[in-house]
Amino acid sequence: MLYRMVTPEHICPFGLKSLDLLHRQGFDVEDHQFKSRAETDAFMASEHVDTTPQIFIAGNRVGGYDDLRRYFHQPVADPNATSYQPVVAVFATALAMALAGTWATTGTLISVRSGEWFVAFSMCILAILKLQNLETFSNMFLGYDLFAQRVVRYAYVYPFGEAVSGVLMIAGGLFKWIAIPIALFIGGIGAISVFKAVYIDRRELKCACVGGSSKVPLGFVSLTENLMMVGMATWMAVR
Template identity: 80%
Template sequence: MPDPTRTKSAALYRMVTPEHICPFGLKSLDLLERQGFEIEDHQLKSRAETDAFMAREGVDTTPQTFVGGNRVGGYDDLRRYFHEPVADPVATGYQPVIAVFATALAMALAANWAASGTLATLRAPEWFVAFSMCILAILKLRDLETFSNMFLGYDLLAQRYVRYAYIYPFGEVIAGVLMIAGGPLKWIAIPIAFVIGSIGAVSVFKAVYVDRRELKCACVGGDSKVPLGFISLTENLMMVAMALWMAIR
């Protein structure tokens, strides 16, 4: 393999048409620029031109990068060429959940600062839980059908009453919004959060720790790669704890 520190020119063939600008072509261009390459940027401006290029080179996709006259390949191949990590499309991970909770925490601290001029009040953790519930509900509601498909794989009540799989995200967002509002509305939010959180916690515990099943969690939607387990249990226990806390207060 050519040494990329010595070879500083590359030819990139990527699709750029009025209907479609290939995102992987742009990513390949950016990666080459960041590696200090001089780039011959060949833009394939029609479907026919793209098909002719692929037939000529014997490849099935674009973009294609050539370094020193040798074909490196597509965007993932280019990342491997530079020893950059390549995402595994089937790998599980917690990135979506981390993003949700980090954003919810930032929002809660910002709201608390705006309301009281300080970060250290009991309202901040309350808002954190409520904002988290709302964000998670949005992710479920953006594709309710795929969420319900995944949710039915482990939720005990949904398996008995299928319509509950469609109701759950609405209950979560309603409870979250009413918790943010506080006041007398919390007495609507408390039973909703307690019920759906309790059922969810029992369902996750049974599926993961009793039945030992390896499933994906529907907490961030039906296309989730988050494994069902501790994080899923935590989401439900947060709702239960929040409901109890608000009832006690």
């Protein structure tokens, strides 16, 4: 038996996930849907629980969605656990876009252009993630960036600089005199800041590279992001 909230204002996502999991495990489900907040509150009071959904199997209360996953010996995500998933998603998507773009424009899968686009697309995607919430990004960024600690407004400018530089790099050298200095500056300062914080000061911080709410540890990933910008800017200047 599944008890979950389904009102015009709110359909509980964990109720839907519980229903799906029970069906995938081969259970027949009595799906009890609360159509109002009052019905939900009355049920929680009668069962002495604080949340819905609630699942009962063979008359015994299992609990909520996380409890149901544990019941079936499935992993339960730790919201505070370190995760590289956002970084993998960014770079894998950027690589796929670069290869697809190269194939569409040149008929080849791998070329110098695909490498250039991979870096540029990565910069743009990372900038988008930072720009989703400038406040949370700046809060995390100020914890380790040396220049931002001296000029606080730089923490708000950084994502825009990364986006502009990335877009101009995609354009194939358009306005190089803008893209190259920006990438060299923000990438160079960023690399020095990360190296000092992680490898000299030995601080354990979270990386602001994918936004201010990430659980990615500051270190190799953020250093790679900044070195990619420096490398791309240097390549454009030499070329």
